[in-house]
Amino acid sequence: MSFVSYLINGISLGSVYAIIALGYTMVYGIAKMLNFAHGDVIMMGAYVIFLAVSTMGMSPLVGVLAAVVVCTLLGMTIERVAYKPLRGASPLAVLITAIGVSYLLQNIALLLFGANTKAFTSVVGVPALRLAEGQLVISGETMVTIVSCIVIMVGLTTFIKKTKAGQAMLAVSEDRGAATLMGINVNGTIALTFAIGSALAAIAGALLCSAYPSLTPYTGAMPGIKAFVAAVFGGIGSIPGAMIGGILLGVIENLSKAYISSQLSDAIVFSVLIVVLLVKPTGILGKKINEKV
DSSP: OHHHHHHHHHHHHHHHHHHHHHHHHHHHHHHOOOOTTHHHHHHHHHHHHHIIIIISOOOHHHHHHHHHHHHHHHHHHHIIIIIGGGTTSOHHHHHHHHHHHHHHHHHHHHHHHOSSOEEOOOOOOOOOEEETTTTEEEOHHHHHHHHHHHHHHHHHHHHHHHSHHHHHHHHHHHOHHHHHHTTOOHHHHHHHHHHHHHHHHHHHHHHHHHHSOEEOTTTTHHHHHHHHHHHHHHOTTOHHHHHHHHHHHHHHHHHHHHHTOTTTHHHHHHHHHHHHHHHOTTOSSOOOOOOOO
16 A cells, blocks of 8 residues: 555645646746746745735635735736846846746745744645555545646646637747737736746645645745656646646656655656656657747
């Protein structure tokens, strides 16, 4: 039962990575930029929940909804202030700006909340499930995380394929200039993409800190990097690829900790990414893009 338990926990961790990776892959697929501040938006969302639930005594549901609203506004503000002026700039300038925004959010959190670790109260009220006469225990956080990941992926896929806003996102991702000529509001579409990605970051922060109940200004840094790896792993720009990449990454990390070494698990995860990219540079579900000259 130990292997099954490790596998389920790995899928749960991977589902958190997948939710974060969905934000990365949407922004890259549509705006063609890597928002490395995404992990710190997760951290900000977790702090909003912490303040709402632990300090103000609100219900967990209200705390999560407040975090979604705050992170959505935060993501749209970051896009407008930091990224919109660089719409025609080089990718390097945008990347440096994203790193700068990441450090800015971390230092704001340090000033507001201090460097001490906060004990995060789980927002999941689902009881644990006991199987095989109690030998296999699946926590409520694990079940909610996995179900949330599936629902979010299905919802996003349906939104992209069935709504006008989703079709506009597809058009902008294919050709921004042609989308403008067709009357699509490119700036509004990109802002909507950041809003959705940041809302997902709030949900990811709630699930991550519920499963691993500690919170610091650096909580989102490493999960953010691993989620980016998951997005590349699955094929950045692909919503199903982000989910597959995240779950595989979580399973590999958890099994590595259990059977090889907890200290080498991160190195193993990144090594697997290197091997995958050597074999298939576009990732598992990524498509090769032919540049026109």
